[in-house]
Amino acid sequence: MKKLVELLLDDTSDKETFRFQVGCDNCRKTYQSKLRRFSKAGEDPPTDEKRVLYAAIYEQEHRAARQDAVAQLAERFNYCPICKQVVCDDCFLICADIDMCRGCAERLQETGVSVLTDVSNRG
Ligand SMILES: [Zn+2]
Ligand SMILES: [Zn+2]
Numbered sequence: 001m002k003k004l005v006e007l008l009l010d011d012t013s014d015k016e017t018f019r020f021q022v023g024c025d026n027c028r029k030t031y032q033s034k035l036r037r038f039s040k041a042g043e044d045p046p047t048d049e050k051r052v053l054y055a056a057i058y059e060q061e062h063r064a065a066r067q068d069a070v071a072q073l074a075e076r077f078n079y080c081p082i083c084k085q086v087v088c089d090d091c092f093l094i095c096a097d098i099d100m101c102r103g104c105a106e107r108l109q110e111t112g113v114s115v116l117t118d119v120s121n122r123g
Contacts, residue, residue: 001074004086009070015058016041018065022073025085026101031076033069036061078115080104089115 010021018036023029038058045051078092079085080101087101093112095105105112 001077001079002070004079005074005077006070008086009066009073011066013062013065018062018069020066020069020073022077022086024077024088024091026087026091026103029088029090031073031088033065033072036065036068082108 005022008022010023012019012021012032016038018038019033021030021032024031038061040054040057043054045054076089077086078089078099078101080087080092081098082100082104085101091102092115093100093102093105093110094115095110095112097110099112099115100108100110104110
């Protein structure tokens with residue numbers, strides 16, 4: 001799942017914060033990762049040398065935040081093996097034979113329970 005989420009990941013980071021989001025193919029709802037602040041946010045590098053350093057730190061933290069975001073968001077998304085779309089937990093059903101998205105379940109006349117009702121402790 002992480003690979004797919006990574007492909008769909010939207011980078012909404014700016015100079016001071018890191019944040020990523022993924023939209024559900026089905027309901028178009030957007031899920032955001034937790035906001036992370038750049039450790040040097042608001043600080044002006046005093047020298048050109050420091051500027052280079054800060055840029056490297058930013059890159060490093062950006063990469064880490066991205067990995068984190070993928071892990072967070074992968075838990076909320078599912079791959080539908082029928083229509084090959086990536087849908088959120090809201091749009092995904094656990095069915096008897098194979099899990100699939102709501103749209104496909106309707107079309108194929110399968111019944112299932114939502115992933116959300118199945119798992120009690122989900123953020
Ligand atoms: Zn959805
Ligand atoms: Zn589907």
